[in-house]
Amino acid sequence: MPKHQIPIIDTDIHERVQYEDILDRLEEPFRHYIANCHWIQEKHMPYTQPSVAGVDRADAKLPDGRPAGSDLPFMQEQLLDDIGHEAGILTSALDPSPSSMHGWHEMAAALATAYNDWQIETWLDKDERIYGSVHIAAQERDAAVKEIERVGPHPKMVQVLLPIDDIMWGDPYYHPIFEAAEKHNLMIGMHHNEPPVYYGKWPRYFIEWHTLIPTAHMKQITNLMFNGVFEKFPNLGLIMIEAGFTFIPHLMWKMDQQYRDLRHEVPWLKRKPSDIMREQVRFTTQPAEELTKKEFMSLIEQMGSDEMLCFSTDYPHWDFDAPDRALPNMDPELKQKIFADNAKNFYPKLPNPKEG
Amino acid sequence: MKEQVVCKTSEIQPGEMMKSTFGKQNVLICRTPDGDFHAFMNQCIHQGAPLDKGMMCGATTESSEPGDYQYCHQGEILRCPWHGREFDIKNEGRMLANPDKKIPSFKVRVEDEDVIVYK
Numbered sequence: 001m002p003k004h005q006i007p008i009i010d011t012d013i014h015e016r017v018q019y020e021d022i023l024d025r026l027e028e029p030f031r032h033y034i035a036n037c038h039w040i041q042e043k044h045m046p047y048t049q050p051s052v053a054g055v056d057r058a059d060a061k062l063p064d065g066r067p068a069g070s071d072l073p074f075m076q077e078q079l080l081d082d083i084g085h086e087a088g089i090l091t092s093a094l095d096p097s098p099s100s101m102h103g104w105h106e107m108a109a110a111l112a113t114a115y116n117d118w119q120i121e122t123w124l125d126k127d128e129r130i131y132g133s134v135h136i137a138a139q140e141r142d143a144a145v146k147e148i149e150r151v152g153p154h155p156k157m158v159q160v161l162l163p164i165d166d167i168m169w170g171d172p173y174y175h176p177i178f179e180a181a182e183k184h185n186l187m188i189g190m191h192h193n194e195p196p197v198y199y200g201k202w203p204r205y206f207i208e209w210h211t212l213i214p215t216a217h218m219k220q221i222t223n224l225m226f227n228g229v230f231e232k233f234p235n236l237g238l239i240m241i242e243a244g245f246t247f248i249p250h251l252m253w254k255m256d257q258q259y260r261d262l263r264h265e266v267p268w269l270k271r272k273p274s275d276i277m278r279e280q281v282r283f284t285t286q287p288a289e290e291l292t293k294k295e296f297m298s299l300i301e302q303m304g305s306d307e308m309l310c311f312s313t314d315y316p317h318w319d320f321d322a323p324d325r326a327l328p329n330m331d332p333e334l335k336q337k338i339f340a341d342n343a344k345n346f347y348p349k350l351p352n353p354k355e356g
Numbered sequence: 357m358k359e360q361v362v363c364k365t366s367e368i369q370p371g372e373m374m375k376s377t378f379g380k381q382n383v384l385i386c387r388t389p390d391g392d393f394h395a396f397m398n399q400c401i402h403q404g405a406p407l408d409k410g411m412m413c414g415a416t417t418e419s420s421e422p423g424d425y426q427y428c429h430q431g432e433i434l435r436c437p438w439h440g441r442e443f444d445i446k447n448e449g450r451m452l453a454n455p456d457k458k459i460p461s462f463k464v465r466v467e468d469e470d471v472i473v474y475k
Contacts, residue, residue, distance in 0.1 A: 050440060051435070051436075051437075051438070051439065051440035052410050052411045052435050052436070052437050053437065057405070057409075057437060057438050058409045058410060058411070058437030058438075059405070059406055059409035059437050059438075318438060318440060319438070319439055320403070320438050320439075321403070322404055322405075324404075325402075325403040325404055326403060
């Protein structure tokens with residue numbers, strides 16, 4: 001631990017695959033579609049890249065030209081060893097990222113299987129600090145459940161990834177996914193893909209879209225809440241990845257107030273939404289707004305809990321949060337919670353000595 | 357240490373930059389397109405990113421109107437390799453979005469072929 005007093009649990013690290021890495025793990029005809037027909041996952045963000053090296057930290061690109069996040073030894077040197085991570089959770093990135101794919105369900109399901117195998121062999125089995133996320137083509141529900149059953153029991157898979165995009169996952173049609181996750185002690189991690197934040201459309205500028213990403217996260221929490229997912233699966237937890245955390249008190253107050261008026265519509269909700277959030281919903285800290293200590297502590301007080309925030313770097317992306325710079329100073333007990341213990345208490349499959 | 361040769365003028369072409377050390381400090385030497393040399397701390401004031409991994413480029417300016425971009429200061433803007441924050445090399449390293457903030461800078465002079473940083 002060269003620089004930090006607290007060993008960090010980093011809840012958002014983006015490893016990156018390249019198509020050639022997973023071709024031999026793909027079944028036919030899907031290998032054929034990529035190798036011979038040049039299929040690539042469609043992504044269509046209509047903006048200039050946000051920073052110097054696209055969506056990555058410019059210093060995270062590999063010396064041999066491979067993209068950031070694609071090499072374990074480099075990640076160890078630049079992140080895990082340098083900062084002193086106790087553990088990190090992989091959440092994948094970009095193209096191809098089967099958990100965030102649109103359309104073509106068959107390809108998405110095949111890609112998820114190949115990706116999970118690649119992730120286990122290339123990352124989870126190679127560094128004891130690294131934990132993984134189960135990729136599924138959630139739009140293909142039954143194939144998704146099958147994939148959770150296949151790789152969910154892996155000891156280092158800690159969550160199932162669901163994209164925040166244009167499908168609301170609280171719909172009862174998708175509940176078998178939550179059932180399978182809960183069965184295997186996997187949490188649900190939601191990370192935005194390319195969510196519509198302007199009435200189903202892209203706003204004119206990237207800065208508008210990026211500012212409003214938390215609204216897409218709020219929609220998913222609200223949707224799962226009032227569709228009764230947390231009541232139906234009481235051992236399931238949801239972690240919202242990469243929208244920051246300053247919107248949490250607003251959402252808790254708003255849902256509680258609405259629940260007091262409109263409970264009759266969602267009678268399956270037995271607990272106050274804010275209580276459910278405190279018990280079952282967590283948030284990664286990045287991208288942290290630059291709050292003063294006073295503002296930060298006020299926010300924690302408004303949440304009514306100091307156990308909801310889990311530190312994340314978002315390495316190797318451009319809006320990376322440095323562990324020693326992103327959050328204001330806080331007392332050691334709170335720091336221990338946010339940088340490590342809250343994540344350990346949330347993920348049943350992370351080692352947690354406190355629980356024996 | 358009050359002054360130090362950090363590089364030769366021929367080592368940095370106009371529009372380019374390189375990292376060096378000044379005593380124990382990591383510094384960044386930038387050469388703007390007009391040939392001038394500038395020296396800054398090689399660490400972003402936001403979250404500590406190594407600035408030499410960033411980019412020297414131009415910037416859209418505050419004289420832009422909605423929907424109408426004005427772009428200039430080519431080669432005079434330093435962009436952070438992480439969050440992309442922009443700093444004006446020729447205006448004391450001030451941040452474009454918040455000119456009250458600036459990257460700590462050092463004085464520079466050129467003697468013959470030597471680029472000398474001093475306090």
